[in-house]
Amino acid sequence: MRVVSYGGGVQSTALLVLAAQREIPYRTFLFANTGDDSEDPRTLNYVRHIAANYAATRGIDLHILDRRKRYGELETLWGRMMRRDSRALPIPVRMSNGKPGKRSCTKDFKVQPIGKWLKFHGASADNPADVGIGISLDEIGRATNRHSEPYERIHYPLLELGLRRTDCIEIIRKAGLLVPNKSACFFCPFKSRNSWAKMHRDRPELFRKACHLEDILNIRRRHDHKDPVFLTSTGRPLREAVTRAQDELPIDVGCDSGWCMT
Template sequence: MSMEHTCSVVSFGGGVNSTAMLVGLEERGEPPDHILFADTGGEKPETYDHLERMQSWLRSKGFPKITTVREGNGLEDDCIARDTLPGKAFGFGSCSERFKIRPQRRWAKQLGHENVVWLVGIHFGERKRAERTLNQRNDVSFPLIDWRWDQEDCVEAIRCGGIPVPVKSACFFCPAMKKREVIQLSKDNPSLFARAVEMEDAALESGKITTVKGLGRSWSWRSLVAADASQLKLFDDTQSPICDTCIDW
């Protein structure tokens, strides 16, 4: 009796680690059977651009194309429909479980893949994070840890592969974003920031949210950026042009 083939599936998040993992697999001549991207519907525009760029790169290497899967209408629409915030705002990991892991598992089940090993991009410096996953699941592999690649190794591998280093993969309204990242988003992409604040406002105004102050959990994105703008008004000369005699040539 022949043993059932183990199907290898890359869980591609669109960031540095999963991109480096694909580069490493290509270097070793170990193409996976499938590559999946779980689209939350709220990824950064740069991530979607990177996804298309990687499709071309994979095609040039004879690797499988990236298959996109999704849970319902996406996390943003789900939060708006229920007047709530992403689970991470409340300290839960339900965002990843429902909108990342679940649609990938469903895809594998629908295709009849019962014996699957999921290749996940967690690098050597995040070994403890990987250990927590292995304590709960035995169908996951971490190639970057096997190769002892840390974050710097991942970045170098991507550059050597001729691929632009991608931005951090996360929803543009992720509650895990730092304050400086939220302020930067409001400046770089005000339309996305507005959508995030619309979600925050709707959840808070519904009266259903009583345990957190906003997307920042203990602070709201709207208040943060408003306070930042108020601070800038105290310094009228901050937008003055730089005197070219001060430029360090």
């Protein structure tokens, strides 16, 4: 069994094009959806309409996987945090010193849904699936940190081909596809201040929703006599941090296939 863990960003979309061109031996792509209320809407639109249509016309199976509880109930990352009785902090919120806290979002909403699909279709420790990951040469450090599960063998087709992010963009454009945006949950604390500022400017309703999440988390933290947490590394609430940072913003760096290590 060969599949690609599809993130909906530049690198993994380049893998989709390469698969369609028979340059790499993958015909199944798996996109783990953290939730329609959690993923960046632009990513969901790209995956469902652009990537899915491209895959379907080229004989590639692209599956969108949701997280399901034991009895089939749909669970989203946003829903887990916003549940009235929840104290969950599954995302890597920033502590007062700017460092990210522990997270379970990647494991619960990315790794597990894909793993469940693989095992249902026959993958096991004795018969592991080959799983392609979209990591390019210029972010090779991410490959060394990618943990593999017993039922999978991890492969890095872009590294094997010696391709960088710029090469991926060119591959996508030559295929006649739009280049996707950076993929991640819209409230991801790994987002740069530049990205937050663009959201504040271009998608104010989504920005306000992220601010609301931060407010809710800290109302609960105060009730439990705990230190506040933030969605940026500034140690200030999101609405303050981005407003003060807009004059001098850092360069927006990072991978385009998501911060989830998938």
